[in-house]
Amino acid sequence: MDSKKNVVKHSLMxxxxxxxxxxxxxxxxxxxxxxTGLLTGGTAGLAFLIQYSTSFSFGFVFFIINLPFYWLSIKEMGWEFTSKTFLSVFLLSFFSEMTPNFIQFTDINELYASIVGGFLIGAGFLMLFRHNASLGGLNILARYLAKIRGISMGKFQMCVDCGIIFLSMFTVHWWLIVVSIIGAVALNSIIAVNHKPGRYNVT
Structure with a gap:
């Protein structure tokens, strides 16, 4: 039986x-x-580095950094993916500004934050990927490589993310870099295990 006949697209809602x-x-x-002063990879990692070094907030920096990547998204992934990605980036920028008004982590272990926070971010990424969206930046490149070359998104992003974290060694304490790498592994393990190119038909 042709599996394409059973594909049911997600509704707009x-x-x-x-x-x-x-x-x-x-x-x-x-x-x-x-x-906790931790880092992650991709455009989010760059946004954290700028946040820690300047007075700009993560949400603002994250939104601005992503702008140059949309041309690749439009060219290679189409308007539907790009519009969903733009909305997702906007929502994350907005929610990142608002979340501290509702919950404060004043005393949280760095290792716990890296693992649990990484799982939360990875689960959120997975939801976006399953609905043909991403959070821009290197996520667009990872999605493109997975679609065109069949390269695992999780493995690609894990390599890139660890590289960005290592480049931050002059910005944060070495222990936070080690813990951040553990968080990157936790984040991308969610994607590597649960998102395989070609395995899922529903879009």
Whole structure:
């Protein structure tokens, strides 16, 4: 039987709910990371580095950094993916600004924050990927490589994320870098285990 005949596309409401819930989960993980001085990879990692070095907030920096990547998204992934990604980036930027008003992590273990926060961010990413969206930046490149070359998104992002964290050695304490690498492994293990190119037909 042709599996394509059984494909049922997600409705617009399902896509919107997935983007809202996914970015809410990610914003909680981002708040845990930000309160403990941890880092992650991709454009989010760059946003953290700028946040720690300047007076700009994560949400603002994250939104601005992603702008140059949309041309690749439009060219290679299409308008639907790009519009969903733009909305997801906007939602995460907004939720990242609002979450600290509702919950404060004033005394949280760095190792716990890296693992649990990484799982939260990874689960949020997975929801976005399943609904043909991402959080821009290197996520767009990872999605493109998975679609065109069949390269595992989780493995690609794990390599890139660890590289970015290592580049931050002059910005944060070495222990936080070690813990951040553990968080990167936790984050990308969710994607590597649960998102295989070609395995899922529902879009």
């Amino acid at each position: 399902e896509d919107v709910l997935a983007m809202v819930i996914g970015t809410l989960l990610i914003s909680l993980g981002v708040t845990m990371y930000g309160n």
